[in-house]
């Protein structure tokens with residue numbers, strides 16, 4: 001397939017580049033680590049390299065060097081569509097070059113070959129209790145597909161290390177192909193009549209999700225899916241799901257094991273689950289007032305929330321120091337397709353006044369909205385109102401990025417990760433100036 005050829009073409013120069021960097025500068029110190037950083041989630045410690053994406057505090061995410069507005073402009077799209085094909089995005093993430101329309105379609109067509117869900121996956125879901133969280137079902141469904149892992153089979157056959165990336169890419173194509181169908185299967189079983197709808201061969205990967213949940217606003221919701229699945233595909237290597245994926249894959253666990261582990265991290269309330277909290281909060285504001293709230297009323301409400309020690313979901317970010325461009329892209333979508341939606345109008349009103357309120361508290365480093373401040377509003381508008389499903393949509397998109405990280409980690413032969421732990425007593429000794437008794441293996 002074209003992706004294999006492209007990666008094979010550029011891989012020798014990437015391997016040379018990395019080998020030279022390590023050989024000539026192996027002792028160069030990148031950063032120091034403080035006691036606070038060790039105890040505070042290793043924030044800001046520069047211990048990873050990835051060329052797939054980078055979060056700039058003021059520009060937001062760049063995927064393979066391109067900002068969100070650049071991607072929306074440059075990636076190929078279907079005739080009559082405003083938003084790009086996910087196949088083109090996947091091509092870019094994997095090969096570091098912008099695809100032509102034909103190249104994007106080649107990925108889309110390859111995905112179509114593997115989109116069907118194996119029967120045992122459907123049976124497994126049916127055996128679960130009805131109240132199982134959709135993220136649990138999603139992770140289980142990915143795991144259940146692992147039986148077909150090409151990497152695991154070929155590894156057992158003695159595949160040479162230099163070729164690990166090839167079946168990793170095969171697995172990635174075959175797993176990502178199924179993700180919209182897996183998500184739709186879960187959605188229909190949890191919230192609709194339980195039907196498993198075949199993908200529509202005339203639709204692209206993103207648009208097919210709208211089809212498979214039989215969304216009545218099909219054209220607009222297909223467009224939203226294209227936008228949503230692009231925006232959430234990657235956010236550097238240090239967030240919980242990406243970091244988990246990298247670690248698990250470093251043990252040569254295949255893409256299925258890797259992605260399911262990442263989804264388990266994404267399912268946490270401090271990570272992917274945050275988007276459902278945002279919509280809950282928005283509805284709380286909305287329902288608090290008998291008529292549409294004025295700016296003053298929103299300001300008073302927000303101040304009262306903050307004064308009672310609550311966070312305002314959808315605002316702030318660990319890295320960003322500006323409005324998240326993923327928020328802006330969805331905001332523009334809403335202005336075009338749902339300008340009169342009451343919840344969107346509320347998102348807009350809050351956006352006008354909340355940064356000013358948050359700036360009153362100097363310790364809040366970023367008073368601007370992140371992507372979650374609007375995600376749920378758009379889904380809600382198009383009838384996807386089951387909050388606990390939103391993280392599955394996030395996951396469908398995020399596995400695209402995770403896969404690209406894993407393929408390149410195998411291509412560059414990144415070793416198993418094994419950071420060193422210390423005891424509290426050792427740290428106390430070090431800070432008191434006693435001689436270091438720990439030998440760090442290299």
Ligand SMILES: CC(C)(COP(=O)(O)OP(=O)(O)OC[C@H]1O[C@@H](n2cnc3c(N)ncnc32)[C@H](O)[C@@H]1OP(=O)(O)O)[C@@H](O)C(=O)NCCC(=O)NCCS
Nearest residue numbers: 274310311312313314315316317318363364365366370372
């Ligand atoms: C995203 C988030 C977890 C980043 O946390 P962070 O990196 O620690 O952010 P900061 O350094 O700006 O935090 C400094 C302080 O401001 C507070 N703060 C940050 N954003 C806030 C918000 N939206 N509302 C109220 N307080 C906030 C933090 O809780 C922290 O308080 P503390 O010192 O008492 O613990 C944080 O902004 C937050 O909780 N936002 C709301 C939840 C959310 O939108 N999550 C989705 C993220 S994509």
